[in-house]
Amino acid sequence: MTSQTMTDITIDALQVRIQEIGAAALTGLQFPFVEGNRALFVYVGPADEVRLHYWIFSLESAVPFHCVHSDVWTLEIEIQDTARVEYKLEVASGGQQRLLKDPLNDQLARDPFGANSVATGPNYVEPWWAVEDRAKRHGKVLERQLKSETFGDVRPLSIYLPPRYRETRRYPLLVCHDGLDYLEFTGLARVLDNLIDRQEIPPIVVCCTQSPNRIEEYAASEKHARFVCHELVKLMEDEFSLLEGPSERALMGASFGAVASLHAGLTFPGVFDKLFLQSGSFAFTDIGPHGRGPLFDPVVEFVNGFRKKPRKPAERVFLSCGTYESLIVYNRSMLPMLRSVGAEASLVESQDGHNWENWRDQLRVGLTWLFPGPLWMVYE
């Protein structure tokens, strides 16, 4: 069979063929093999058991493969249209268990803890503005070390200045929690370059901050809120040409970084009028324990307090969350609460999980909502 005809094969025919001739049936094909909403995963090698590990809330997290031919294991799952699923294969052999990236799949997602294999639904499109450099001009990223009075130590900052940054102009400010990770794992600078180039957002200054102890500092810590709202904003205003006032400032973060952003907005109202909260860890309890471990205790206490007495944290709040995250429930519950206190709030859901590429893929919709660009003004 030629590679051309192999690409035309149906998933049913492929499964039959694998049963007939084993691994030889895989030649020239990409895996997982996706046809419509069906995805076929394959593992080739000696094993006692093979399981698919993925992180999709409400689904079983370790799904067994079936051995259909000598050393060939397969598993078919349903995959949604625009899904991005990160996964690993668990291979048990001779009493040993190993978590592997899928050897038949080149698609990888990176994060601070390593890499996962990625499967995508038939209609998922990797956004060009996130992965391609099409901007005619590029911003620059300055490195700074901030001697923090609040924390009594030195904090690394990466500051994105837009293309053609000039002191004679004024710019909106975005402060980004886990900002160094955003730069590395979402390609934030490239995203900004592309969106600015397309006039979808205005030229903007972005202060990327990173905590050495995010689990504590981002968990609704007043000290951290003071650091961001007073120390960081002052430094940025002193050093760069920024538009004045809260309406031109946004604070963003993912996971605990979103908690820190919401908390800062509530603790020091009137500093940031815009919040961008990605996959916020807004765990709460209506009754009973939260079951997420002690690290979540201060977060749950904070969110419970917010739910009991909701206040407006900012004028505009943009939330994004993956539907494969358990956090989706908490994020959905935030929306009516935010609206009830007069905030203009929007939530975008994606068929994705708690990962950097999900957060990357939602940057455009969030940033353009918070900072509409001069697209309307430019007619070249």
Place this chain on the structure above:
Amino acid sequence: MSAATLTTTRPIALLGPQHTTPTLSSALEGIGAKGPIVLVAAGWEEREAETSELEAHIGSKVQNLGLWPACEAAFEEDAQLRAQMFVRYDRMQELSRIYRIRLSAELGALRKLLAETDPGRPNDLVGPALNPAFEALRALDQNHLDRVTEVNDEVFDAIRKRDAVRAKAEEVAERVAQAGACLVAGGHVGILYNRMRLFGVLDALPESAAIVGWSAGAMVLTERILLFHDSPPQGAGDAELHGPGFGIAKGITALPHAGSRLDLEDGARVALLARRMGEGSISVALDGGECVVSSGAGWAFDGKARVLAVDGSVVAPAQGESAQGESAQGARA
């Protein structure tokens, strides 16, 4: 609002974008433009000096008025001027915000009403509500224009007296007064208008001098600058008035890049826009290679530029055909 007429004798041409299908040269020839030629390219911002392609295309040198660097220099030199412009910017932003709140409501009402009837044969209850709804929308647009005009007049009158601006304005006036033709390039329409207004570019242009604008350059020459995009990354894509233009090109709304920015297949959107801007103004799609030129009391077409008609169609008047305000649209509606 009565139907505007084009009473000027000045040769005027409004063109679509010039990147891929440059027609500037033939337009200049068509309206009999003579030199010297001055160029306003402030909408290109920091690329304003990049005129070699343009000069190669028209086969002639142009005098670039250099408004962009002049404004940057004035801002550097005069902090008070910069502050005044910042205040103007902030007020304009606030005016736009207020306008959008009302615009969203007026447009929403109109869309609902239009969806409830066939605008071509409106029913007896909804039909009579359409004209008042359009009038309310036009009144809102006019109110916004008036408020922006007021801010512009106040700020520009004050800052044009400042030393940092005056010297350049005098130099511009001297060069423009000698010009046989003035070219206004596209780019950022707000910046283009502001810089032209700041240095009074058109004040000294002789009545006999030809003027050619393309893309944003065409927009600023009209009476009203309409911003539009049917599928922006966010929002409903409600076309909105930015403010007044210089009013040299009367009775026309310039829609450069309409093919990519507007859904011209959507008859309801086309009809709404045409009727909103109508009553004295034709709405003209100006894509690459398309052009309209002043012709007596109306506008002559080159056979490609298209008019948005109140019946939702988009029609290309025949070459040389003249159109003027509502009558042209009415004929096609």
